[in-house]
Amino acid sequence: MFFSKLADHQTQLAVIDQELTLTYTQLSGKVDEFSAILQEQLRHPECQRPLVFLHAKNNYLTLVAYLSCLRLGFPLLLLDPDLSADKRQNLEQVYQPNLLIDDLNIKLLHYDALLLSEVLALMLSTSGSTGSPKQVCLSAKNLQANAESICEFLPIQPSDKTITSLPFFYSYGLSVINSHLLAGACIVFNQATLLSREFWDCFKLNNINSLAGVPYSYEMLLRLRFETMDLPSLRYFTQAGGRLASNLVIRLAQLAKATNKRFFIMYGQTEATARMAYLPDEKALDKPNSIGCAIPKGELRLVDEFGHNITAPHVAGELVYQGDNIMLGYAECRQQLSTFNPEKTLMTGDIACFDEDGDFFIKGRKKRFIKLFGQRVSLDEVERYLTEKTLECYCTGDDTSLVVAVKNHHDIKVLTTDLSVYLKLHPSVIKVISVAQLPVTSNGKKDYQQVLKWAKS
Amino acid sequence: MSNSEKLVGAFSHALAIDEDRVHDQLSYNTIPEWDSTAHMILIAELENQFEVMLDTDDIIDMSSVLKAKQILSKYDVKF
Numbered sequence: 001m002f003f004s005k006l007a008d009h010q011t012q013l014a015v016i017d018q019e020l021t022l023t024y025t026q027l028s029g030k031v032d033e034f035s036a037i038l039q040e041q042l043r044h045p046e047c048q049r050p051l052v053f054l055h056a057k058n059n060y061l062t063l064v065a066y067l068s069c070l071r072l073g074f075p076l077l078l079l080d081p082d083l084s085a086d087k088r089q090n091l092e093q094v095y096q097p098n099l100l101i102d103d104l105n106i107k108l109l110h111y112d113a114l115l116l117s118e119v120l121a122l123m124l125s126t127s128g129s130t131g132s133p134k135q136v137c138l139s140a141k142n143l144q145a146n147a148e149s150i151c152e153f154l155p156i157q158p159s160d161k162t163i164t165s166l167p168f169f170y171s172y173g174l175s176v177i178n179s180h181l182l183a184g185a186c187i188v189f190n191q192a193t194l195l196s197r198e199f200w201d202c203f204k205l206n207n208i209n210s211l212a213g214v215p216y217s218y219e220m221l222l223r224l225r226f227e228t229m230d231l232p233s234l235r236y237f238t239q240a241g242g243r244l245a246s247n248l249v250i251r252l253a254q255l256a257k258a259t260n261k262r263f264f265i266m267y268g269q270t271e272a273t274a275r276m277a278y279l280p281d282e283k284a285l286d287k288p289n290s291i292g293c294a295i296p297k298g299e300l301r302l303v304d305e306f307g308h309n310i311t312a313p314h315v316a317g318e319l320v321y322q323g324d325n326i327m328l329g330y331a332e333c334r335q336q337l338s339t340f341n342p343e344k345t346l347m348t349g350d351i352a353c354f355d356e357d358g359d360f361f362i363k364g365r366k367k368r369f370i371k372l373f374g375q376r377v378s379l380d381e382v383e384r385y386l387t388e389k390t391l392e393c394y395c396t397g398d399d400t401s402l403v404v405a406v407k408n409h410h411d412i413k414v415l416t417t418d419l420s421v422y423l424k425l426h427p428s429v430i431k432v433i434s435v436a437q438l439p440v441t442s443n444g445k446k447d448y449q450q451v452l453k454w455a456k457s
Numbered sequence: 458m459s460n461s462e463k464l465v466g467a468f469s470h471a472l473a474i475d476e477d478r479v480h481d482q483l484s485y486n487t488i489p490e491w492d493s494t495a496h497m498i499l500i501a502e503l504e505n506q507f508e509v510m511l512d513t514d515d516i517i518d519m520s521s522v523l524k525a526k527q528i529l530s531k532y533d534v535k536f
Contacts, residue, residue, distance in 0.1 A: 099533075105479060193492075193496075194516055195493050195496050195517060196496070196520075200513075200517060223497060223501075224513050225512060228512075228513070229513060373494055418498065420473070425494075426492075426494040426495060426498065428473075428498060
């Protein structure tokens with residue numbers, strides 16, 4: 001496992017965090033030290049294997065705590081450090097963690113032994129900032145398998161330095177960290193956004209070799225005139241976390257070609273630890289809409305509505321993935337952490353087809369969620385949130401905006417602001433409309449299409 | 458509309474805050490509303506309002522309302 005073999009990379013650079021630099025030997029030493037402290041704190045016959053909540057910031061302290069828990073086999077949940085206090089407390093109530101760790105400060109909550117599956121290593125949220133208790137549960141084997149696959153198709157070299165441009169608690173951001181640790185490469189921790197001088201000063205100072213971004217990151221980069229920036233150390237850049245418009249893919253692929261860099265489009269879900277597919281960089285200009293093929297050791301196929309495999313090109317079906325990186329399962333409360341029956345296949349909920357070369361193209365989505373600024377927003381969850389406020393409403397939308405139709409609501413502005421705060425989304429992507437009657441289809445189902453039409457007209 | 462009014466309007470719209478909260482000292486990351494999304498919207502809004510094309514350094518240096526005025530004045534926008 002990558003977390004137990006850190007010391008093998010010896011004098012290779014592992015971490016840069018502002019003034020601090022650690023080799024792999026030194027990082028491994030820090031992890032040993034903190035593991036010993038954790039064990040010391042837990043000297044209690046009842047509690048052999050605690051559940052840990054870790055405030056996951058992009059700093060080396062988070063990395064040390066994360067690796068210590070993985071080594072000790074303590075299951076941990078990575079918390080968005082910006083989660084509001086009430087949402088955090090709700091998560092604590094639902095999961096009753098034994099320990100909270102924040103910057104290596106340990107807060108012991110209780111010693112009660114929790115029944116936790118032996119294979120459970122890590123819990124990640126899929127729903128961004130709503131603080132939903134729903135977690136994707138992953139094993140150490142999941143993390144290792146995905147990191148190995150990633151290292152096979154991305155040109156990560158032991159001498160490489162990457163910079164944290166995505167949250168630590170986000171599966172994509174975490175996959176960058178895990179794969180670099182496996183390769184013996186260096187992670188430069190940074191908490192500033194792509195739009196800050198701090199980020200680019202750090203980038204240039206450390207001669208960063210690779211960059212990861214969601215579609216929104218690349219929209220920002222292009223607005224920042226990425227195409228005219230002089231970044232000689234940058235060797236390759238990757239995009240995942242949703243579909244990037246094909247005209248932007250082409251611009252980025254052209255930029256890569258002109259400056260002798262490489263650009264990789266990737267596809268995945270937290271349910272598959274992170275990655276499931278990637279587009280070999282030489283295909284990006286010809287197939288800007290494609291997600292390419294399955295990652296090494298993974299398998300992608302399509303099934304029709306009866307569950308039969310689709311074998312002909314250009315026929316749409318649900319995308320199904322198979323590989324060692326498929327999650328153990330979901331959990332919504334502590335009791336569900338005791339046993340898992342992992343599925344052999346992952347039904348992605350995405351509708352896709354493939355071409356004659358076997359390259360896959362995403363066509364749509366079965367599940368009711370949208371992606372805004374790279375963040376997954378569950379439409380049913382928003383609908384539940386508003387229903388609890390006794391509002392009669394439908395939530396729908398696409399990857400450009402969230403659309404909410406409310407029955408006879410008088411204060412659209414207040415509701416928009418409320419949703420903006422709850423979802424931590426800019427109000428410009430939230431469209432609330434007041435309707436006299438919520439539309440239903442002829443067979444009595446909620447007519448979300450009609451709501452979308454109203455909102456766009 | 459004066460340039461100052463346009464500027465205040467752009468900030469108010471992008472940050473989704475009331476106009477009376479927009480003053481010279483208001484700066485990036487000091488209020489939760491001014492995050493990277495708001496910053497992107499702000500840049501687009503300023504480029505439209507003042508018909509300028511900001512470069513990389515302008516965008517990453519635009520860290521306060523005062524700074525925005527200074528940067529825009531390079532493009533002959535007077536306040």
